[in-house]
Amino acid sequence: MLTFRHAALFVACLTAAGSALAQAPAMTRVPGEVVAATATTLTVKHMSGETVEIMAPANTPVLAMKPLTRADIKTGTFVGIGAKKEADGKQTAMQVVVFPESARGTGEGHREWNRGADSTMTNANVDAVVDSKNGNDVKLSYKGGSQTITVPADAKVITWVPGTRADVMAGKKVVVNATMMDGKPTASRIMVEKDGALPPM
Structure with missing residues:
Protein backbone atom coordinates (compact mmCIF):
# COMPACT_ATOMS: atom_id res chain seq x y z
CA MET A 1 0.00 0.00 0.00
CA LEU A 2 1.26 3.49 -0.74
CA THR A 3 1.63 5.63 2.36
CA PHE A 4 1.57 9.41 2.58
CA ARG A 5 5.37 9.26 2.72
CA HIS A 6 5.35 7.80 -0.80
CA ALA A 7 2.65 10.09 -2.21
CA ALA A 8 5.01 12.22 -4.29
CA LEU A 9 6.44 9.13 -5.98
CA PHE A 10 2.93 7.82 -6.64
CA VAL A 11 1.95 11.08 -8.35
CA ALA A 12 5.08 10.89 -10.50
CA CYS A 13 4.16 7.34 -11.54
CA LEU A 14 0.67 8.48 -12.49
CA THR A 15 2.18 11.16 -14.70
CA ALA A 16 4.26 8.58 -16.52
CA ALA A 17 1.12 6.51 -17.02
CA GLY A 18 -0.65 9.43 -18.69
CA SER A 19 -2.77 10.64 -15.77
CA ALA A 20 -3.64 14.34 -15.79
CA LEU A 21 -1.42 16.54 -13.65
CA ALA A 22 -1.29 20.29 -13.17
CA GLN A 23 1.30 22.44 -11.46
CA ALA A 24 1.26 24.50 -8.24
CA PRO A 25 -0.27 22.72 -6.49
CA ALA A 26 0.30 19.32 -8.06
CA MET A 27 -3.01 17.74 -9.03
CA THR A 28 -3.86 14.24 -10.10
CA ARG A 29 -6.85 12.16 -11.08
CA VAL A 30 -7.16 8.77 -9.36
CA PRO A 31 -9.58 6.33 -11.06
CA GLY A 32 -10.16 3.06 -9.26
CA GLU A 33 -12.14 1.18 -6.62
CA VAL A 34 -12.67 2.10 -2.99
CA VAL A 35 -10.96 -0.38 -0.68
CA ALA A 36 -11.85 1.42 2.54
CA ALA A 37 -13.53 4.69 3.52
CA THR A 38 -13.62 6.64 6.75
CA ALA A 39 -14.94 10.07 7.64
CA THR A 40 -11.61 11.63 6.67
CA THR A 41 -9.73 9.21 4.37
CA LEU A 42 -10.16 7.01 1.33
CA THR A 43 -8.09 4.01 0.31
CA VAL A 44 -8.38 3.51 -3.44
CA LYS A 45 -7.01 0.73 -5.63
CA HIS A 46 -5.95 2.53 -8.79
CA MET A 47 -6.75 1.04 -12.19
CA SER A 48 -3.01 0.40 -12.56
CA GLY A 49 -3.09 -1.94 -9.56
CA GLU A 50 -1.44 0.44 -7.10
CA THR A 51 -3.20 1.33 -3.85
CA VAL A 52 -3.17 4.88 -2.51
CA GLU A 53 -4.41 6.50 0.68
CA ILE A 54 -6.06 9.87 0.14
CA MET A 55 -7.05 12.45 2.71
CA ALA A 56 -10.75 13.22 2.19
CA PRO A 57 -12.17 15.89 4.51
CA ALA A 58 -15.84 15.56 5.37
CA ASN A 59 -16.70 18.59 3.22
CA THR A 60 -15.17 17.13 0.02
CA PRO A 61 -17.75 17.50 -2.79
CA VAL A 62 -19.25 14.19 -3.94
CA LEU A 63 -20.80 13.72 -7.38
CA ALA A 64 -22.93 10.61 -7.90
CA MET A 65 -23.28 9.17 -11.39
CA TRP A 160 -23.82 13.42 -12.46
CA VAL A 161 -25.91 14.79 -9.61
CA PRO A 162 -24.96 15.89 -6.09
CA GLY A 163 -24.06 12.89 -3.94
CA THR A 164 -23.29 12.31 -0.28
CA ARG A 165 -20.41 10.74 1.58
CA ALA A 166 -22.66 7.75 2.26
CA ASP A 167 -22.44 6.95 -1.48
CA VAL A 168 -18.66 6.46 -1.15
CA MET A 169 -18.12 2.97 0.25
CA ALA A 170 -15.89 -0.06 -0.22
CA GLY A 171 -16.40 -1.75 -3.59
CA LYS A 172 -17.60 1.38 -5.38
CA LYS A 173 -15.80 2.67 -8.46
CA VAL A 174 -14.57 6.24 -8.05
CA VAL A 175 -12.57 8.96 -9.72
CA VAL A 176 -10.89 11.16 -7.13
CA ASN A 177 -9.41 14.53 -8.04
CA ALA A 178 -6.64 15.20 -5.53
CA THR A 179 -4.02 17.82 -4.79
CA MET A 180 -0.76 17.40 -2.89
CA MET A 181 -1.04 19.26 0.42
CA ASP A 182 1.76 19.03 2.98
CA GLY A 183 3.06 16.02 1.10
CA LYS A 184 -0.26 14.19 1.26
CA PRO A 185 -2.76 13.58 -1.58
CA THR A 186 -5.97 15.33 -0.53
CA ALA A 187 -9.28 14.91 -2.33
CA SER A 188 -10.84 17.99 -3.90
CA ARG A 189 -13.71 16.09 -5.57
CA ILE A 190 -15.03 12.53 -5.57
CA MET A 191 -17.06 11.05 -8.44
CA VAL A 192 -18.69 7.76 -7.46
CA GLU A 193 -20.72 5.08 -9.21
CA LYS A 194 -24.41 4.81 -8.44
CA ASP A 195 -27.35 2.84 -9.82
CA GLY A 196 -25.02 0.95 -12.16
CA ALA A 197 -23.59 4.12 -13.71
CA LEU A 198 -19.79 4.26 -13.51
CA PRO A 199 -17.76 7.48 -13.37
CA PRO A 200 -15.73 8.29 -16.49
CA MET A 201 -12.64 6.21 -15.75
Missing part, protein backbone atom coordinates in the same frame (compact mmCIF):
# COMPACT_ATOMS: atom_id res chain seq x y z
CA LYS A 66 -26.70 9.00 -13.01
CA PRO A 67 -27.46 6.72 -15.99
CA LEU A 68 -28.90 8.35 -19.11
CA THR A 69 -29.79 7.16 -22.61
CA ARG A 70 -28.77 8.23 -26.10
CA ALA A 71 -31.95 10.32 -26.22
CA ASP A 72 -30.32 12.64 -23.67
CA ILE A 73 -27.58 13.56 -26.16
CA LYS A 74 -29.35 16.54 -27.67
CA THR A 75 -28.41 19.45 -29.87
CA GLY A 76 -26.98 22.20 -27.70
CA THR A 77 -25.75 20.01 -24.86
CA PHE A 78 -22.08 19.91 -23.85
CA VAL A 79 -20.64 16.40 -23.73
CA GLY A 80 -17.44 14.48 -23.21
CA ILE A 81 -17.12 11.44 -25.48
CA GLY A 82 -14.48 8.77 -25.01
CA ALA A 83 -14.11 6.92 -28.31
CA LYS A 84 -11.97 4.51 -30.27
CA LYS A 85 -10.75 5.02 -33.82
CA GLU A 86 -11.86 2.36 -36.27
CA ALA A 87 -9.80 1.04 -39.19
CA ASP A 88 -11.60 3.43 -41.55
CA GLY A 89 -10.64 6.42 -39.39
CA LYS A 90 -14.11 6.95 -37.97
CA GLN A 91 -14.66 7.17 -34.21
CA THR A 92 -17.05 5.03 -32.16
CA ALA A 93 -18.07 6.13 -28.67
CA MET A 94 -17.37 3.91 -25.66
CA GLN A 95 -18.80 6.30 -23.09
CA VAL A 96 -20.56 9.65 -23.14
CA VAL A 97 -20.78 12.15 -20.29
CA VAL A 98 -23.54 14.72 -20.65
CA PHE A 99 -22.28 17.67 -18.63
CA PRO A 100 -24.67 19.68 -16.47
CA GLU A 101 -25.04 23.17 -17.91
CA SER A 102 -23.06 24.58 -14.98
CA ALA A 103 -20.04 22.54 -16.16
CA ARG A 104 -20.20 23.61 -19.82
CA GLY A 105 -16.75 24.13 -21.30
CA THR A 106 -14.94 21.74 -18.95
CA GLY A 107 -11.86 20.32 -20.69
CA GLU A 108 -13.04 21.58 -24.07
CA GLY A 109 -11.15 20.12 -27.01
CA HIS A 110 -10.07 16.89 -28.72
CA ARG A 111 -7.14 14.79 -27.48
CA GLU A 112 -5.74 11.31 -27.00
CA TRP A 113 -7.40 9.26 -24.26
CA ASN A 114 -5.91 6.77 -21.82
CA ARG A 115 -7.60 3.72 -23.35
CA GLY A 116 -4.85 2.96 -25.85
CA ALA A 117 -3.19 4.46 -28.92
CA ASP A 118 -6.44 4.54 -30.90
CA SER A 119 -8.59 6.16 -28.21
CA THR A 120 -9.74 9.79 -28.12
CA MET A 121 -11.54 12.13 -25.76
CA THR A 122 -13.63 14.99 -27.12
CA ASN A 123 -15.30 17.56 -24.87
CA ALA A 124 -17.48 19.71 -27.08
CA ASN A 125 -20.86 21.15 -27.94
CA VAL A 126 -23.38 18.95 -29.76
CA ASP A 127 -24.27 20.65 -33.04
CA ALA A 128 -26.44 17.86 -34.46
CA VAL A 129 -27.50 14.25 -33.86
CA VAL A 130 -28.15 12.19 -37.00
CA ASP A 131 -29.45 8.61 -37.18
CA SER A 132 -27.12 6.18 -38.94
CA LYS A 133 -26.99 2.43 -39.50
CA ASN A 134 -24.45 2.00 -36.67
CA GLY A 135 -26.11 4.30 -34.17
CA ASN A 136 -26.35 8.05 -33.79
CA ASP A 137 -23.75 10.23 -35.51
CA VAL A 138 -23.07 13.11 -33.13
CA LYS A 139 -21.56 16.20 -34.72
CA LEU A 140 -19.42 18.15 -32.28
CA SER A 141 -17.65 21.50 -32.29
CA TYR A 142 -15.10 23.02 -29.95
CA LYS A 143 -12.67 25.92 -30.09
CA GLY A 144 -10.40 25.21 -33.03
CA GLY A 145 -12.09 22.17 -34.50
CA SER A 146 -14.92 19.70 -34.95
CA GLN A 147 -15.50 15.94 -34.88
CA THR A 148 -18.21 13.45 -35.78
CA ILE A 149 -18.50 10.44 -33.48
CA THR A 150 -20.89 7.50 -33.79
CA VAL A 151 -22.66 6.57 -30.55
CA PRO A 152 -23.79 2.92 -30.75
CA ALA A 153 -26.68 1.45 -28.81
CA ASP A 154 -24.37 -0.14 -26.22
CA ALA A 155 -22.41 3.03 -25.37
CA LYS A 156 -22.66 4.09 -21.73
CA VAL A 157 -24.27 7.50 -21.30
CA ILE A 158 -24.09 9.22 -17.91
CA THR A 159 -24.29 12.53 -16.10
